Amino acid sequence: MKLNFKKTGSGEPLIILHGLFGSADNWFSIAKELEDEFTLYLVDQRNHGDSPKSEEWNYQVMAEDLNAFMESEGLKEANLLGHSMGGKTVMKFALTFPEKIKKLIVADIAPRYYPIHHETILEGLNAVPIDKIKNRKEADDALSEYINNPGIKQFLLKNLARTESGFKWKMNLPVITKKIENVGEEIKSEKPFEKPTLFMGGENSDYIQDKDKEDIERLFPNHHLIYIKKAGHWLHAEQPQAVVETVRTFLKR
Structure with missing residues (x-):
């Protein structure tokens, strides 16, 4: 790779x-x-x-x-x-x-x-309607339902990338979500x-x-x-x- x-x-x-x-x-x-x-x-x-x-x-x-x-x-x-x-x-x-x-x-x-302790972050990231959001504020608002810390939100939202039709996650969120135990x-x-x-x-x-x-x-x-x-x-x-x-x-x- x-x-x-x-x-x-x-x-x-x-x-x-x-x-x-x-x-x-x-x-x-x-x-x-x-x-x-x-x-x-x-x-x-x-x-x-x-x-x-x-x-x-x-x-x-x-x-x-x-x-x-x-x-x-x-x-x-x-x-x-x-x-x-x-x-x-x-x-x-x-x-x-x-x-x-x-x-x-x-x-x-x-x-x-390390026991897995990223459940809330993953829940929040997966709750962002990535195919529908029109701007970063909409992603921020969706993430705010799960994460209050502005610094953590800003860090996570650095993974947002623009596409011709809207936005996508740079990271492989489905695989990270499925295999999060491997991080520990x-x-x-x-x-x-x-x-x-x-x-x-x-x-x-x-x-x-x-x-x-x-x-x-x-x-x-x-x-x-x-x-x-x-x-x-x-x-x-x-x-x-x-x-x-x-x-x-x-x-x-």
């Missing part, structure tokens, strides 16, 4: 993967801050953004997508950063293709299984990833808990865990400068 991506900057390669319902654009402001020091590849994962849609959607195939992407770009080795769902993809990739990673950054996610899948391996790894959590997020430290230590023994102050799960949006400095310090060390 040929993934859509945006490339910017110059220097050592850094590939960034977004989370569920997201796209490469979510990390563009972070990339702009790092482009003087790194060549950044902002990638749309399958069933998201402008990348192809597929009925097959799990971390194994997303890791294989990333491997194919690196081969197509002639990247024998790169630094990887993944947030949330993207964090699980890069963990799976690191444990499968360790020789292709220089350093790994996992943003606000642990390897463990545990990342497992008999063999650990031993290269430098940074787990970067949000201080106000509950995604990386004390109970996760044993799994992190077992799978990523050469790791460092830090929490970004005054940040929740969307740490790159809430504390972008702190994230930039943390990423830069880790990769340059």
Whole structure:
């Protein structure tokens, strides 16, 4: 599968993967801050953004997508950063293709299984009459019946794209809805990833808990865990400068 991506900057390669319902654009402001020091590849994962849609959607195939992407770009080795769902993809990739990673950054996610907690969002997205809406406000109004948070609504509505006859979802909403349990899948391996790894959590997020430290230590023994102050799960949006400095310090060390 040929993934859509945006490339910017110059220097050592850094590939960034977004989370569920997201796209490469979510990390563009972070990339702009790092482009003087790194060549950044902002990638749309399958069933998201402008990348192809597929009925097959799990971390194994997303890791294989990333491997194919690196081969197509002639990247024998790169630094990887993944947030949330993207964090699980890069963990799976690191444990499968360790020789292709220089350093790994996992943003606000642990390897463990997570119970599905996106039911309201999916219900809201599926309630938007995508074939009938005439403008973005109508989509916003429909989504407001399920989601009150303006920031979450704005983030989700970035998936709206204009067509000749109206609007469509960029993401593959039917497959994501049907296979949402795959996002919570545990990342497992008999063999650990031993290269430098940074787990970067949000201080106000509950995604990386004390109970996760044993799994992190077992799978990523050469790791460092830090929490970004005054940040929740969307740490790159809430504390972008702190994230930039943390990423830069880790990769340059």
